[in-house]
Amino acid sequence: MREVRELIRLKTIRLPVSDKGGEFVIIPHQLDVEITKKHLEDASLHRPSSEEEFKSKDRKLNREWAKMASAAGLKPSVISQLKVALPTCPVLYLLIKTHKLVSSDDLASNDPSLFK
Numbered sequence: 001m002r003e004v005r006e007l008i009r010l011k012t013i014r015l016p017v018s019d020k021g022g023e024f025v026i027i028p029h030q031l032d033v034e035i036t037k038k039h040l041e042d043a044s045l046h047r048p049s050s051e052e053e054f055k056s057k058d059r060k061l062n063r064e065w066a067k068m069a070s071a072a073g074l075k076p077s078v079i080s081q082l083k084v085a086l087p088t089c090p091v092l093y094l095l096i097k098t099h100k101l102v103s104s105d106d107l108a109s110n111d112p113s114l115f116k
Helices: 002-009 029-041 051-071 076-082 104-108
Strands: none
Touching: 051 076
């Protein structure tokens, strides 16, 4: 185990958890970097956002929530308690989807496009 920790510390390998089942996957650090770059290029998974845009969406979500809760007959005190006061920014998690790899050759591949 000491050797594995040393390889991780040296950024030779990466030890992420897979998407399904919680298995871990050992991949070369450079492949992990390439997979991340590939995902960040995909506009359907990620896009840059400003702090102001994030706050604006949060305020809009809270307004909509308050309207729906009010229409449902909830008391204003309950509505205010259930509003999100500390929003969290979405995080891009890049988990290796081992269940989507078609063949055993895919497991040995260094092609980042195979890893969804």
